[in-house]
Amino acid sequence: MKRNWTYWLVSGVILLLSFVVCRYGLFDLHGMKSWPKHLFLMGGLFFLIAMGMRSRYIPLFTAVGYPLAFAVGLLFRHGGPTPHGGTIDRLWLVWTVTYLCIIAAGGIVELIARKRGR
Secondary structure, eight states: OHHHHHHHHHHHHHHHHHHHIIIIITHHHHOOSSHHHHHHHHHHHHHHHHHHTTOSHHHHHHHHHHHHHHHHHHHTOEEEEOTTSOEEEOHHHHHHHHHHHHHHHHHHHHHHHHHHHO
16 A cells, blocks of 8 residues: 555656646647646546555556647647648647547556456
8 A cells, every 4th residue: 555655646746747847838839728737637537536446557647648648749739721721730639539548548557457466
């Protein structure tokens, strides 16, 4: 149990720092004020639920997934053309879907680890 607290604390710090860096430090790259906060709160909810389930891997995947999903979102942010000649910026969508996939991967790793532990 004590080792889990260490994982949770480190993961929580990583998630919080990732939010601060992505939201405020990299604001010029994305220009979104509320979406990084919404994803942080969503990740925090998954984080708290995982802690309640005494999960070891989901909090880590949630914390590390936030900046990784942001990076993937930056890579694949531009969609098709708009009627006005611009391009659609899909950063928010790619970031969200990637983040949820990373959290789901953490859940799969958690299930595998629990089955092996039995």
